[in-house]
Amino acid sequence: MPNTSPQIILQAIAAQNPKHAAQLQQSLHHLGALYQQQATAFFSKYESYLLKAGLTIDFGVNQYLEMVDHMREERMEFIRSGKYSNSSFEEVNKQVYSNPQIMNMHMHGLVLAQFMWFDQYQRFLFFSENLLRYGSAAVNYLEVGGGHGLYINEAIKQLQQLDAFDLVDISQSSIELATGILSSNKVNYYHQDIFDMDDSSSQYDFITIGEVIEHLESPADMLKKISRLLSFNGVCYLTTPVNAPMIDHIYLFNNVQEIRALINDCGLTILEEKVAIADNKSAEYANKYRTPVMYAAFLSKTHA
Amino acid sequence: MASQEILERLNTIFKQIFDNELIEINETTQADDLEDWDSLNHLQIVVAIEKHYGIRFTAAQVDKWTRVGDIITDIQQKLEQKQTA
Numbered sequence: 001m002p003n004t005s006p007q008i009i010l011q012a013i014a015a016q017n018p019k020h021a022a023q024l025q026q027s028l029h030h031l032g033a034l035y036q037q038q039a040t041a042f043f044s045k046y047e048s049y050l051l052k053a054g055l056t057i058d059f060g061v062n063q064y065l066e067m068v069d070h071m072r073e074e075r076m077e078f079i080r081s082g083k084y085s086n087s088s089f090e091e092v093n094k095q096v097y098s099n100p101q102i103m104n105m106h107m108h109g110l111v112l113a114q115f116m117w118f119d120q121y122q123r124f125l126f127f128s129e130n131l132l133r134y135g136s137a138a139v140n141y142l143e144v145g146g147g148h149g150l151y152i153n154e155a156i157k158q159l160q161q162l163d164a165f166d167l168v169d170i171s172q173s174s175i176e177l178a179t180g181i182l183s184s185n186k187v188n189y190y191h192q193d194i195f196d197m198d199d200s201s202s203q204y205d206f207i208t209i210g211e212v213i214e215h216l217e218s219p220a221d222m223l224k225k226i227s228r229l230l231s232f233n234g235v236c237y238l239t240t241p242v243n244a245p246m247i248d249h250i251y252l253f254n255n256v257q258e259i260r261a262l263i264n265d266c267g268l269t270i271l272e273e274k275v276a277i278a279d280n281k282s283a284e285y286a287n288k289y290r291t292p293v294m295y296a297a298f299l300s301k302t303h304a
Numbered sequence: 305m306a307s308q309e310i311l312e313r314l315n316t317i318f319k320q321i322f323d324n325e326l327i328e329i330n331e332t333t334q335a336d337d338l339e340d341w342d343s344l345n346h347l348q349i350v351v352a353i354e355k356h357y358g359i360r361f362t363a364a365q366v367d368k369w370t371r372v373g374d375i376i377t378d379i380q381q382k383l384e385q386k387q388t389a
Contacts, residue, residue: 019367023343072347072363079351279344289348 004043004057005036006115012061013116020068027118027279038128039115042150046111049180060108064116067109070247078245078290084252085245089217096248097171106247107177111148119294122276123210123239126296127151130272131158134235134298138205141165142229144194145212149178149187151237155208156186166204168194195221199228210239210296214249223266230301236268242293243286255287259295264302273297305383307331310376317352321345331373353379359386 006028014021028035047057077085086092096102114120131154135141138159143152146167156165168190169175175189207226213219219240226236242253253259256275263270277283278292286293311331318327322340335341341349350366353359353375359382369375 020343069363072367076347076351076361076363076366079347080354279342281344289344291344 002044002047002051002057004040004047006039006043008057009043009061009112009116012058013065016061017065017068020065023279024116028116028121031121034125035115035121038124039121042115042153043112045153045181045183046148049177049183053180060112063105063108064112065109066105067113070105071245074245074247078243082290084249086248087217087250089250092215092248092250100173102247103171103173107148107174111150111177111181114148114150117278118280119276119278119292122274123294123296124150124154126274127208127210127237128154128158130298131155131237134237134271135159135206136161138162138234140204140206142204142207143167144207144209144226145169145171145174145215146178146208147174147211149182151208151210152178152187153182153184155206156182156184159206162186164188166190168192168197170194194229195225197225197229199225202229203231203234204229205231205234207234207236209236211241213238213240214244214251214253217250219251220262220266223262223268227267227301230268232301232303234301235271236299237296238263238299239294239296242295243290244292244294253295254290256293256295263297263299267302268299269302271298271300305380307376307380310379311372313356314353314372314375317349317356321348321352329372331371331376333372334370357383359383 010021010025013024046060050057050059074085086095096106114124141155141159141162143165146152146169152165152167163186165186166188167178170193172191175191179189207230209226213222216222230236240253240259242255242259260270274296276294277286281291285291315329318329319325322338322345327338346366350361354361357379359379361378365378
């Protein structure tokens with residue numbers, strides 16, 4: 001197994017984009033041993049997967065930098081217009097999901113972003129620090145839109161009472177990426193739309209749905225579905241961003257209050273939440289300049 | 305348009321974006337010279353320039369800027385293109 005530290009990734013990024021690498025270094029340099037350990041463990045799994053596919057970590061870095069270029073264009077457009085450039089699934093499906101090259105770039109780019117972006121790491125840390133407390137009694141686990149597999153990987157590590165973990169994803173290429181990186185026989189992969197899951201007969205004690213609802217025209221429909229899939233005392237871990245233009249983000253949350261209101265409107269209660277602002281900016285700055293903000297929360301069903 | 309005129313406008317923009325009336329930039333000013341000139345603020349500055357002059361840049365173009373002089377040069381080029389279009 002390779003030993004791929006975040007420093008190795010930073011050096012590879014610096015070789016092509018020293019300015020961007022310096023910005024990343026500034027926001028990450030104060031993170032300690034736990035970050036190093038967690039980042040190295042996941043990046044090593046990723047590099048192992050790439051090597052088996054006849055690729056190197058430079059492939060991942062190239063995809064990441066291309067994703068960053070796209071993101072900066074989206075960010076400029078967002079500052080100009082105050083809106084995401086796409087507002088329908090149809091637009092995003094045409095431009096992104098039906099385009100294998102763009103999908104590949106985006107998926108692989110996001111793998112590195114999990115530990116290269118300060119706010120992304122904060123949401124993972126929040127999950128990993130609290131998962132055992134909320135999930136130790138769970139008899140089953142569902143992840144919706146598992147993407148690169150980072151979160152289900154952590155769940156497998158911590159929730160040792162479980163022999164099986166379910167991952168549902170509408171994207172076959174995402175499932176292939178997660179399968180390759182995780183290399184775990186504990187994961188049941190379901191290539192299907194979560195709305196096709198029967199919530200009258202299957203309910204889960206723990207559901208993770210990270211960075212999904214901003215890709216949907218109706219996040220409310222998804223959260224109501226999640227509420228139905230959640231067992232009586234079940235817990236859901238949800239993350240979604242505010243003011244975060246990306247090539248496939250459709251639904252714009254303008255502030256954290258909008259997310260909280262939606263959660264409550266969909267029959268869910270916030271147990272604990274975390275907010276992290278991009279580049280560690282102040283809340284006042286984020287509000288004035290509509291800086292990306294990461295929101296994460298552990299939720300339960302709202303009982304009367 | 306003369307460089308000095310553009311520089312004065314950029315000073316106004318920088319003061320507004322950084323919310324700091326004490327900022328004074330010149331053609332040799334670089335991002336490292338101003339504490340708040342980071343990647344997020346950079347794009348705010350770019351869009352403020354675009355809105356004022358009625359021009360448009362790509363992210364790739366603005367990423368090449370290393371000092372204020374580069375910004376002035378590109379603004380002048382864009383304005384010339386706009387005039388001849």
